Amino acid sequence: MEDINLHYRFLNWRRRIREIREVRAVRYQERYKRMLKNGDTLSYQGNSDEVGCYVAPRPLSKGNCYFEVTILDTGVRGTIAVGLVPQFYKLDHQPGWLPHSIAYHADDGKLYNGNAVGQQFGPKCNRGDRIGCGIYAQTFDAALVTVFFTKNGKEVGSVVVPVTRDGLFPAIGMHSLGEEVRLDLQAEWGSEEEDSVMMVDSHEDEWARLYDVKVSGTLLEYVGKGKSIMDVGLAQARQPLTTRSHYFEVEIVDPGEKCYIALGLARRDYPKNRHPGWSRGSVAYHADDGKIFHGSGVGDQFGPRCFEGDIMGCGIMFPRDYMLDFEDEIDDWDAVDVRPKQGRVENLLYLNDEDEEEGEDPEQEHEGRKVMVFFTRNGKIIGRREVVVPDGGFYPTIGMLSTGEKVKVDLHPLSG
Structure with a gap:
């Protein structure tokens, strides 16, 4: 009888591990809509009337607190956005438009912080420019974190934002034909070697x-x-x-x-x-x-x-x-x-x-x-x-x- 109980306990244990793995697989899965992903390259696949959006599989963390996007082609309007969003952000909205999201937009140089109306923030970005986004590592343990943006390796500005329970995920938005970027989720930025x-x-x-x-x-x-x-x-x-x-x-x-x-x-x-x-x-x-x-x-x-x-x-x-x-x-x-x-x-x-x-x-x-x-x-x-x-x-x-x-x-x- 004791052997049977051990057998059932073992089966339950295996089932629970399988369920945990399935949940983690779903949780850490990149999401994108109206975009074509080829390796580290993302290109817009909509009709310019609808937003295309990509959300990375994992949030920024102390060990990986920065990412960069290189603009390969600005397309018709250059409406490319780089920022951070909640895990299940709606993929038909530009990053920064909805609550708990923030993004730097290349076409107008504005910062969108949970609002469809942006504020002047930095210079516009063109083909060949690198837009970076990160979180200062020392702020991760607080309820509020400091998000900063860069252009070609130089800091443009920063803003303090609240953190969602699941963290903030790297996101890229596009909104016109021909737009294409290269994504580097392992990019490094800082002043370790002045x-x-x-x-x-x-x-x-x-x-x-x-x-x-x-x-x-x-x-x-x-x-x-x-x-x-x-x-x-x-x-x-x-x-x-x-x-x-x-x-x-x-x-x-x-x-x-x-x-x-x-x-x-x-x-x-x-x-x-x-x-x-x-x-x-x-x-x-x-x-x-x-x-x-x-x-x-x-x-x-x-x-x-x-x-x-x-x-x-x-x-x-x-x-x-x-x-x-x-x-x-x-x-x-x-x-x-x-x-x-x-x-x-x-x-x-x-x-x-x-x-x-x-x-x-x-x-x-x-x-x-x-x-x-x-x-x-x-x-x-x-x-x-x-x-x-x-x-x-x-x-x-x-x-x-x-x-x-x-x-x-x-x-x-x-x-x-």
């Missing part, structure tokens, strides 16, 4: 324009879709080349799928969806085919193709008497010590004009000063091209166009 954070910020400040390009220290990574020639990722430096800083280099860390990497110079208002060299006011050396493009979508054979590990360089050979419009605002040009690093291109600041290439100038109808732009591969000059300097100067510009491409940039390889 020096590292300062390094990333300082290098990020060197870039005036970033489209579909992610900056991490000196590393640039293409984060665009890479499906058509309109998906160019562009990075343009904040400062133009001058007689003081006349050369820069790019090392190919990862060629990606196609190695559609271009290095060159472009005018300040260069189109964001055009590879360097394709449009007026630009010249560039393309790694995939070794061609030079000078204000035209048709390139000329110029040098060897470049691969992983190769270092591509671009600079200007300024004439001795050359003076930029803004140079007189800077004192003591000659006091700058310019020494090439070992294994890098020698200082070509002033060279003779002999052996210059006679090239067709697509900008010859525009009056302007001409300079000789040169390109290098692994420290050796592969060719030159005479070009007209656009108003405002030539800005170091890098283009990428296929998935997985990464380059390491040195905007000042000849200094120090």
